[in-house]
Amino acid sequence: MTLTVTDLSIARGGIPVLQGLGFDLRPGTALVVRGPNGIGKTTLLRTLAGLQPPLSGHITGAEDTIAYAGHSDGIKPTLTVTENLTFWASVFGTAEIRPALEAFELNDLATRHAGNLSAGQKRRLGLSRLLVTGRPIWVLDEPTVSLDVSAVAMFATAVRAHLSQGGCALIATHIDLGLDAAVLDVGPFRAKPRPVTDFDGDFL
């Protein structure tokens, strides 16, 4: 499944942040999104995930194919690691959580309540959710926050395995994951700041 973005303009809080953005994401490839703080990386990823509409432009191939991981992990502290993963697996209609637990070395923590995990362990649990979604396109926003070096390696391995199975990934990150990935610098696509004129129509 190829994700194609053409002439995309996006806004945050009614102010356009990026305009004229276009790229292709083909199966088996990864794309790293770079750009200074506040340029609109998160807004871009949320738009691709369908959480907000674009101002203009087209996104094709995003319908029911994207597994999104944002700044928050969506973990319930009073459920155990297994219960958290099993829930997401059944929401996405997949059954097997064991590979996800193994990929992020969560087997020893499987029966622990997620509230008792460290920040890095929670992040690993949040990322392991991607494996149980069964979706081909991973859209990840700063996935390596609070991960240590070995956990970053685990994550890079998981992404490589996903790519080799024909999946693809769009990752906003500032660190080098050691992936064979193209870099998309969104800096040149910065929109001229101007208020959106038809705010009411857009709001409704």
Added chain:
Amino acid sequence: MIALLLRDLKLAFRAGGGFGLGLAFFLIVTVMVPFSVGPQSALLSTIAPGVLWLGALLACLLSLDRLLALDWEDGSLDLLATAPLPLEAVVTIKALAHWITTGLPLVLAAPVLGVLLNLPVAGFSWLVVSLLVGTPALSVIGTFGAALTVGLKRGGLLLSLLVLPLYVPTLIFGAEAARRGAVGMDTGTPMLMLAGITAATVALLPFASAAVLRVNLR
């Protein structure tokens, strides 16, 4: 969908989930009414249906601000919005889970608390039936309010102000059905109106809730 319902029920019963909070509030309010009114059993049995309905309504309100706010804070709501489940189904399941953990216990506890307020014997069955028919509407309307205020800091107070006026028709017809039942009058009209309100809110409001949630998630 079943998975989401089971998760929400599990979360409600786990530590800090708030199960029983509404029930305890209902109990305390009902116990305090005789203290404030004084030992007048005739007056108490007159006002019992209305007080029990108001108590149930306020108890329902108590747990609404957690309904979507917790999922918003930990990012689950974003992830649910990108999941194969339509948001309309998510809010319906959330309302159902709220009713099972708040509304249903209130319905079951109401007859016991009716004794404390000297509710006439004829009124018990009608009180339970009217609450059983009316409380689903409270949960569904409350979910709509929670969707409107999700993401707002201190949204709980605003939620109460938004939701309480919307509860008025349910309260009027629910309390009226219970009152008529207690004094042996015909309950047909208020019960039909109450059932109509519940049916309409359950059918229509999930779409409105999902729509405002989509706007709030942007």
